[in-house]
Amino acid sequence: MQPPKAMFFDVFGTLVDWRNSIAREAEAVLKPLGYSLDWLAFADAWRGEYQPAMEEIRTGRLRFCKLDVLHRRNLELILPRFKVSDLSEDTLRHLNLAWHRLDAWPDSAPGLKRLKVGCPIAPCSNGNITLMVALARRNEFPWDAILGSEIAGDFKPKPRVYLAACEALDLAPSDCMMVAAHSSDLAAAARNGLRTGHVARPNEYGPGTGEARPGMTVDVAGSDLVDLAAKLGL
Numbered sequence: 001m002q003p004p005k006a007m008f009f010d011v012f013g014t015l016v017d018w019r020n021s022i023a024r025e026a027e028a029v030l031k032p033l034g035y036s037l038d039w040l041a042f043a044d045a046w047r048g049e050y051q052p053a054m055e056e057i058r059t060g061r062l063r064f065c066k067l068d069v070l071h072r073r074n075l076e077l078i079l080p081r082f083k084v085s086d087l088s089e090d091t092l093r094h095l096n097l098a099w100h101r102l103d104a105w106p107d108s109a110p111g112l113k114r115l116k117v118g119c120p121i122a123p124c125s126n127g128n129i130t131l132m133v134a135l136a137r138r139n140e141f142p143w144d145a146i147l148g149s150e151i152a153g154d155f156k157p158k159p160r161v162y163l164a165a166c167e168a169l170d171l172a173p174s175d176c177m178m179v180a181a182h183s184s185d186l187a188a189a190a191r192n193g194l195r196t197g198h199v200a201r202p203n204e205y206g207p208g209t210g211e212a213r214p215g216m217t218v219d220v221a222g223s224d225l226v227d228l229a230a231k232l233g234l
Contacts, residue, residue: 003232006169008124010180013204016102019043025098049074054155064153066128072096100134109140111225118234120144124165126155157188183215195219
């Protein structure tokens with residue numbers, strides 16, 4: 001396959017293991033304060049508020065704000081469910097920034113470095129710019145630009161997010177490829193004219209819970225990001 005002129009990437013789940021990372025970070029922050037929780041359940045609950053919170057903005061009920069702000073709202077929503085209370089502002093702030101300390105899947109950085117040889121690469125994530133920068137520095141993601149929700153003023157799968165990324169690099173959607181581990185993300189990108197690349201992340205939500213294969217026709221699919229690069233001849 002002829003490589004695209006630019007590649008955009010989903011990040012949460014596609015490039016980083018948010019579930020195990022959030023569980024680890026929550027334990028590191030809360031266990032010294034005397035809390036003993038099901039840390040993976042805590043991570044799942046926090047992530048479970050992600051789409052409902054963004055939907056309030058996608059539908060226009062709330063004004064756009066950065067994902068860091070939504071994560072903080074969602075954190076304060078779920079803490080009472082786990083009987084966690086009376087945290088200091090410094091603790092809340094540090095816990096909320098757990099999303100800046102996520103670890104990449106082992107193939108993510110090597111795969112991105114190979115793909116970067118062929119064309120510019122950038123995240124097209126619902127995460128805000130400072131979050132994307134933190135994850136890039138932590139995991140050695142070699143981005144050429146930081147694109148996504150904050151430059152579009154909306155959240156995926158709204159068309160503006162994908163189209164703003166293409167416009168930022170002065171490219172037509174057909175010259176760009178969206179890469180994700182979620183068929184719903186790729187379907188939205190395809191509806192807006194982008195090419196699509198699927199990466200298998202079968203354990204995103206726990207063993208056997210993610211997408212081992214795309215649920216739609218895509219331009220290219222890889223067992224991981226390195227495999228995707230190989231199939232694109234990179």
